[in-house]
Amino acid sequence: MAERALVVGCGVSGLTSAIALAEAGFQVTIWTRDLPPRTTSNVAGAIWYPYKVEPLERVAAWARRTYVALAEIAREPRSGVRLERGVELLPPGLGERGAEFRAAAPDLRELAPHLVPPHFERGFEFSAPVCEMPLYLAYLLERFERAGGSLQQRTLASLDEALAAAPLVVNCVGLAARELLGDPHMRPIRGQVVRVERGAVERFLLDDYDPRGVTYVIPRSNDCVLGGTTEEGREDLTPDEGDTRAILARCRELAPGLDEARVLSVAVGLRPGRTEVRLEGERRGGSRLIHNYGHGGAGVTLSWGCARDVVALARNLGASVQ
Numbered sequence: 001m002a003e004r005a006l007v008v009g010c011g012v013s014g015l016t017s018a019i020a021l022a023e024a025g026f027q028v029t030i031w032t033r034d035l036p037p038r039t040t041s042n043v044a045g046a047i048w049y050p051y052k053v054e055p056l057e058r059v060a061a062w063a064r065r066t067y068v069a070l071a072e073i074a075r076e077p078r079s080g081v082r083l084e085r086g087v088e089l090l091p092p093g094l095g096e097r098g099a100e101f102r103a104a105a106p107d108l109r110e111l112a113p114h115l116v117p118p119h120f121e122r123g124f125e126f127s128a129p130v131c132e133m134p135l136y137l138a139y140l141l142e143r144f145e146r147a148g149g150s151l152q153q154r155t156l157a158s159l160d161e162a163l164a165a166a167p168l169v170v171n172c173v174g175l176a177a178r179e180l181l182g183d184p185h186m187r188p189i190r191g192q193v194v195r196v197e198r199g200a201v202e203r204f205l206l207d208d209y210d211p212r213g214v215t216y217v218i219p220r221s222n223d224c225v226l227g228g229t230t231e232e233g234r235e236d237l238t239p240d241e242g243d244t245r246a247i248l249a250r251c252r253e254l255a256p257g258l259d260e261a262r263v264l265s266v267a268v269g270l271r272p273g274r275t276e277v278r279l280e281g282e283r284r285g286g287s288r289l290i291h292n293y294g295h296g297g298a299g300v301t302l303s304w305g306c307a308r309d310v311v312a313l314a315r316n317l318g319a320s321v322q
């Protein structure tokens with residue numbers, strides 16, 4: 001008989017872990033306080049590229065595996081995932097920064113100097129998966145159900161409730177690990193994004209190092225997501241009009257094709273920042289508990305790599321002694 005597993009959380013980390021377990025033969029249930037579209041995962045841009053996440057060596061490995069998985073998913077037209085071509089720009093003095101991530105893209109090439117925009121030193125062109133989160137999360141939910149998974153909306157006051165109900169529990173509560181586990185290493189990293197008409201934008205543009213703020217333009221099927229902000233410790237979810245204006249100004253500098261694009265909506269989310277991603281297993285009484293949270297600004301980018309490790313941990317921690 002299939003072993004039971006309980007995944008807590010229904011953001012991209014919970015859903016991807018749940019699918020990986022269900023497709024590996026576990027009988028999986030998700031318990032979650034919020035369902036899409038009410039998760040942080042819904043707010044993400046979401047482009048495959050690590051941001052505000054540690055430790056870099058594990059991050060690079062998880063990101064590489066996720067790139068391959070998302071590129072495969074992009075072949076399914078209704079998944080909400082597409083491979084988009086674009087450019088990452090580096091200001092002077094950063095050398096090869098980010099090389100370990102970009103190397104995941106098979107079509108990576110450096111821009112010739114005359115094609116690099118003013119004020120930047122280098123530009124790297126590559127294809128990256130872009131996930132339209134409302135569509136992609138719906139795809140993940142459907143794939144989870146197809147794999148035999150079930151879901152219950154339920155708020156936990158303690159993980160003990162889950163551990164009492166199943167021999168294997170996977171904790172994917174994101175920022176809520178702060179309250180649920182009293183994890184002192186968790187911190188919110190507030191981010192704001194502006195959704196505009198697609199305009200004449202042909203490719204994504206990333207500039208993580210603008211001293212005025214991280215700047216990105218991510219074209220999607222019918223619109224374009226512009227970012228962003230990175231505020232540690234601030235927790236209100238009300239969009240800031242000053243931030244919206246600043247994001248629009250920076251993104252229009254990078255992509256003049258946006259000049260006429262109308263603003264469609266503005267969203268704010270709290271990235272689940274942590275000193276480093278917590279992906280590890282432990283035994284609690286007769287049950288196994290696997291933690292998979294703290295992905296900062298890279299939860300989508302690391303999702304499938306982390307989910308594969310969750311399955312490996314579920315197997316390596318051994319069967320329940322209950």
Ligand SMILES: Cc1cc2nc3c(=O)[nH]c(=O)nc-3n(C[C@H](O)[C@H](O)[C@H](O)COP(=O)(O)OP(=O)(O)OC[C@H]3O[C@@H](n4cnc5c(N)ncnc54)[C@H](O)[C@@H]3O)c2cc1C
Nearest residue numbers: 009010011012013033034041047156174191269299300301
């Ligand atoms: C503006 C912005 C832009 C971003 N852009 C990108 C990007 O381009 N690329 C990228 O890779 N990442 C991006 N991110 C980061 C990404 O969104 C996060 O890393 C990711 O969503 C984290 O997913 P998660 O599943 O761990 O957490 P969440 O999506 O927060 O899900 C947590 C789940 O746990 C549940 N939960 C919490 N507490 C309880 C409880 N007590 N009981 C039961 N359930 C509970 C919640 O209801 C929810 O379902 C961005 C984030 C923001 C804010």
